[in-house]
Amino acid sequence: MSKFAIIETGGKQYKVAPGTALTVEKLPETKGSALKFDRVLLVADGERVEMGAPYIKGAHVEGKVVDEERGERKIVFRYHSKTRYRKLKTHRQKYTKVEITKI
Numbered sequence: 001m002s003k004f005a006i007i008e009t010g011g012k013q014y015k016v017a018p019g020t021a022l023t024v025e026k027l028p029e030t031k032g033s034a035l036k037f038d039r040v041l042l043v044a045d046g047e048r049v050e051m052g053a054p055y056i057k058g059a060h061v062e063g064k065v066v067d068e069e070r071g072e073r074k075i076v077f078r079y080h081s082k083t084r085y086r087k088l089k090t091h092r093q094k095y096t097k098v099e100i101t102k103i
Contacts, residue, residue, distance in 0.1 A: 003046070005103045007061050008039040016061060016100045026094040029065050035098060037061040043103065067097040 004017040010025030029035055040059040043050045050056055076089040 006042040007037045021099045027096040035063045062102040063098045063100045
């Protein structure tokens with residue numbers, strides 16, 4: 001069993017291991033900069049498992065920003081029947097692609 005951790009960022013939880021890449025909600029860091037995730041919920045290393053309540057004190061996961069991208073286009077269509085009310089809007093969520101370097 002390899003070493004992994006569960007972190008929280010952007011209101012979501014992610015299972016990460018060293019060398020994995022994940023896409024998270026937009027972060028203020030720029031491409032190529034280092035990141036440090038302090039909200040670590042669980043760390044597992046072989047047989048040893050450490051859980052937080054809710055977070056593990058002193059634990060952190062390090063990573064680096066690989067890329068910034070935008071998601072697929074979402075259609076927001078508002079419609080009222082019998083009143084000729086129709087509005088069409090679109091939205092593209094911004095994401096940050098992160099590569100985990102160290103737990």
